[in-house]
Amino acid sequence: xxxxxxxKQVPGTNEVKMNKETNTIIREGIESIINxxxxxxxxxxxxxxxxxxxxxxxxxxxxxxxAQLLKQTMALGVDEAILLSDRAFAGADSLATSYAxxxxxxxxNNYDLIICGKQATDxxxxxxxxxxxxxxxxxxxxxxxxxxxxxxxxIRCTRLTSEGYEVIESSLPALLTVxxxxxxxxxxxxxxxxxxxxxxxxxLNISDINADSKFxxxxxxxxxxxxxxxxxxxxxxxxxxxTPAEQAEKLVDxxxxxxxxxx
Amino acid sequence: xxxxxxxxKLYLNLNCIxxxxxxxxxxxxxxxxxxxxxxxxxxLIKKLEKEHQDYLRDESRRxxxxxSISFPKTEKEIIEILSSLKSxxxxxxxxxxxxxxxxxxxxxxxxxLSLSRMNKVIGLRYDEKAQxxxxxxxxxxxxxxxxxxxxxxxxxxxxxxxxxxxxxxEKFKNSGEYFFSPDPTETSASIGGMIACNASGACxxxxxxxxxxxxxxxxxxxxxxxxxxxxxxxxxxNGSFTICTSSGKLFKGSVxxxxxxKVKNASGYFTSKDMDLLDLFIGSEGTLGIVxxxxxxxxxxxxxxxxxxAFFDQEEKALKFVQSIRENAxxxxxxxxxxxxxxxxRREKTENPAFGKLLDLPSHFNSAVYTEYAGNxxxxxxxxxxxxxxxxxxxxxxxxxxxxxxxxxxxxxxxFFRHAVPESVNLLIDKRRKTHSAITKLGTxxxxxDSCLEEVMNLYNKSLEEAGLESVIFGHIGNNHLHVNIxxxxxxxxxxxxxxxxxxxxxxxxxxxxxxxxHGIGKLKTHLLGKMMGIDGxxxxxxxxxxFDPENRLxxxxxxxx
Numbered sequence: 001x002x003x004x005x006x007x008k009q010v011p012g013t014n015e016v017k018m019n020k021e022t023n024t025i026i027r028e029g030i031e032s033i034i035n036x037x038x039x040x041x042x043x044x045x046x047x048x049x050x051x052x053x054x055x056x057x058x059x060x061x062x063x064x065x066x067a068q069l070l071k072q073t074m075a076l077g078v079d080e081a082i083l084l085s086d087r088a089f090a091g092a093d094s095l096a097t098s099y100a101x102x103x104x105x106x107x108x109n110n111y112d113l114i115i116c117g118k119q120a121t122d123x124x125x126x127x128x129x130x131x132x133x134x135x136x137x138x139x140x141x142x143x144x145x146x147x148x149x150x151x152x153x154x155i156r157c158t159r160l161t162s163e164g165y166e167v168i169e170s171s172l173p174a175l176l177t178v179x180x181x182x183x184x185x186x187x188x189x190x191x192x193x194x195x196x197x198x199x200x201x202x203x204l205n206i207s208d209i210n211a212d213s214k215f216x217x218x219x220x221x222x223x224x225x226x227x228x229x230x231x232x233x234x235x236x237x238x239x240x241x242x243t244p245a246e247q248a249e250k251l252v253d254x255x256x257x258x259x260x261x262x263x
Numbered sequence: 264x265x266x267x268x269x270x271x272k273l274y275l276n277l278n279c280i281x282x283x284x285x286x287x288x289x290x291x292x293x294x295x296x297x298x299x300x301x302x303x304x305x306x307l308i309k310k311l312e313k314e315h316q317d318y319l320r321d322e323s324r325r326x327x328x329x330x331s332i333s334f335p336k337t338e339k340e341i342i343e344i345l346s347s348l349k350s351x352x353x354x355x356x357x358x359x360x361x362x363x364x365x366x367x368x369x370x371x372x373x374x375x376l377s378l379s380r381m382n383k384v385i386g387l388r389y390d391e392k393a394q395x396x397x398x399x400x401x402x403x404x405x406x407x408x409x410x411x412x413x414x415x416x417x418x419x420x421x422x423x424x425x426x427x428x429x430x431x432x433e434k435f436k437n438s439g440e441y442f443f444s445p446d447p448t449e450t451s452a453s454i455g456g457m458i459a460c461n462a463s464g465a466c467x468x469x470x471x472x473x474x475x476x477x478x479x480x481x482x483x484x485x486x487x488x489x490x491x492x493x494x495x496x497x498x499x500x501n502g503s504f505t506i507c508t509s510s511g512k513l514f515k516g517s518v519x520x521x522x523x524x525k526v527k528n529a530s531g532y533f534t535s536k537d538m539d540l541l542d543l544f545i546g547s548e549g550t551l552g553i554v555x556x557x558x559x560x561x562x563x564x565x566x567x568x569x570x571x572x573a574f575f576d577q578e579e580k581a582l583k584f585v586q587s588i589r590e591n592a593x594x595x596x597x598x599x600x601x602x603x604x605x606x607x608x609r610r611e612k613t614e615n616p617a618f619g620k621l622l623d624l625p626s627h628f629n630s631a632v633y634t635e636y637a638g639n640x641x642x643x644x645x646x647x648x649x650x651x652x653x654x655x656x657x658x659x660x661x662x663x664x665x666x667x668x669x670x671x672x673x674x675x676x677x678x679f680f681r682h683a684v685p686e687s688v689n690l691l692i693d694k695r696r697k698t699h700s701a702i703t704k705l706g707t708x709x710x711x712x713d714s715c716l717e718e719v720m721n722l723y724n725k726s727l728e729e730a731g732l733e734s735v736i737f738g739h740i741g742n743n744h745l746h747v748n749i750x751x752x753x754x755x756x757x758x759x760x761x762x763x764x765x766x767x768x769x770x771x772x773x774x775x776x777x778x779x780x781x782h783g784i785g786k787l788k789t790h791l792l793g794k795m796m797g798i799d800g801x802x803x804x805x806x807x808x809x810x811f812d813p814e815n816r817l818x819x820x821x822x823x824x825x
Binding site: 012072193194 | 649651676
């Protein structure tokens with residue numbers, strides 16, 4: 001069972017700070033982390049490997065520093081890590097990203113399953129996984145919260161829908177995007193850290209994966225950011241003074257005057 | 264109480280409510296005016312009402328009684344309150360944020376002096392010689408807030424800081440990260456409360472307890488006099504000391520002759536022949552005076568922190584690792600979780616959704632040791648980690664059976680695991696209390712010397728098994744300081760557990776240990792302190808108590824059995 005896990009580098013913070021002049025995210029001083037949804041994908045791949053044997057490869061497209069994060073996946077037990085890094089990949093939207101990844105997957109070639117996090121916590125599009133499957137012409141199952149069974153040439157999963165759950169069976173190779181209910185991602189062990197120390201992340205450029213620069217980076221991205229802005233919040237606080245009984249009475253009066261209906 | 268008895272200066276006239284000040288500078292509020300008689304109430308002192316019920320308890324779940332309450336904001340207000348209460352000999356219980364678990368902040372009648380609103384950081388100083396910063400705080404500052412302010416380098420009240428502090432603040436902003444090292448699990452503890460019981464935490468293994476980071480204090484005595492102590496400047500000489508108050512009154516006393524246990528300790532008054540008098544007040548649980556201002560020593564923060572939880576298939580191997588790691592490496596913290604802890608967490612993970620995100624615990628994990636390493640580069644700390652791996656293997660463990668956290672996110676997972684332990688125990692106790700309401704957790708806080716670690720573990724394990732009691736054992740094993748939590752199933756278990764607890768105390772004392780290493784004595788462990796100090800030791804402590812608080816009005820019930 002050979003599994004490829006797609007991994008993205010995202011800013012490791014919940015407190016996103018914006019530059020008010022340029023309306024862009026301030027990335028200085030913010031540590032990068034593996035996209036949290038991708039950690040569930042990694043964990044599931046490692047569990048499948050533990051159960052069925054095989055090989056797990058982590059694949060990412062990003063700036064050279066992303067290699068550091070890929071190294072962390074090796075310390076979790078990933079067998080091989082590949083980083084697609086080239087100036088020609090810069091400025092990619094989800095379409096150009098999935099194209100580059102698909103060329104990376106074709107280069108790896110020998111795989112049964114691809115697992116992605118359902119979306120990245122910075123872009124939140126949830127498009128790259130399904131788009132990658134389409135480019136590879138393989139079936140995909142999104143929002144997987146449980147893998148029920150893996151058999152000879154098939155996989156059966158439960159996926160979360162807005163109404164409940166669906167159980168879907170697919171032939172292999174296939175692509176899954178996964179959600180956080182799936183598992184609790186492991187931490188590295190000293191043993192794996194020690195082993196990862198001497199291993200290198202393979203860095204591939206555009207020609208290594210035979211990609212066409214027409215379809216990568218900015219030139220391959222039909223999506224354009226026209227404007228970004230910071231939503232404004234106007235919340236007025238009013239402190240109500242008095243004894244608890246008085247405060248309650250004033251609060252009710254205020255709410256009624258604002259149009260709260262009493263039934 | 265009439266107007267004639269006081270030389271009162273009237274300075275506010277508003278809708279027939281008068282704010283007055285008497286010749287002692289005490290503020291009063293006239294609340295009614297009947298037949299020419301003033302009924303006066305001190306502005307600061309309020310009747311203890313229903314809304315104040317929380318101030319009658321702390322985290323020990325013990326509930327006390329009280330008649331009045333105050334929330335001073337300054338040292339001057341503390342003095343005002345004390346002088347108002349002086350004439351009637353009213354008992355005074357000082358409180359911080361009431362996170363203690365020994366009942367130390369629970370009042371036994373009288374007045375509740377809550378320092379929770381004395382919560383300002385009031386200055387900063389850089390000391391060239393010590394090459395570090397010292398931060399001046401009021402006692403009600405909460406640990407988590409202080410940590411955040413130090414990390415963000417943002418303080419709320421700098422407009423009131425003096426020039427020296429502002430200058431130091433500029434330097435602070437341009438320096439690396441500094442931190443206040445004491446780390447009790449409950450980060451909503453107040454600095455005053457931490458001083459009262461000389462609090463410590465996991466990282467005290469490397470950095471030591473709160474005591475080591477108190478550089479200066481101002482203390483208001485029960486009669487309103489103030490003493491100001493700075494480390495190194497007020498010391499006992501050959502067993503005697505003299506302390507001079509701001510008004511020139513002298514207090515002469517002797518330091519106790521009892522020997523301090525050579526372990527991490529939070530039991531009774533500190534003593535040593537040439538002791539620094541600051542140390543007498545640290546850990547005195549509010550019985551000698553009221554701390555009104557503190558200067559805390561900060562440390563330069565290491566840049567890199569790694570943490571690792573190592574699992575072993577036998578307790579003996581885990582204990583061997585503890586002994587080896589503290590001899591051969593320099594971890595910041597060394598914590599232990601026994602097999603019952605792991606079983607409890609396994610159960611909680613499947614039954615309680617709140618613990619669903621705990622990491623899986625394979626069945627061959629029997630016990631765990633958490634260690635933490637700090638340094639200034641990844642390489643340095645990684646070397647420490649690799650060495651820890653070798654030590655794990657040499658003790659019969661497997662370095663594959665470890666959880667390593669090298670990032671704050673991963674560390675949160677380990678943190679979650681550690682904090683789930685006391686939480687799970689409390690949930691279990693709450694469940695038991697539904698059928699037996701008098702049940703409480705029986706949690707020990709004893710520490711022994713390094714050489715007695717195995718002996719004390721055998722003692723706990725053997726006697727718990729013989730008594731057939733349910734329990735978990737976890738805590739600061741680096742300092743041989745374990746929290747044994749007995750979880751009674753019924754009242755029979757509860758009494759059996761109490762008996763066992765007392766028998767352990769006697770054995771721990773005979774090993775040269777202490778009955779409380781970090782929680783303090785409070786009102787719940789006074790009988791154990793009696794056992795530890797002996798009649799003569801308690802007598803010496805009482806002599807000090809009488810010197811500073813002759814009528815025994817401050818935090819009555821703490822430390823001493825009535």
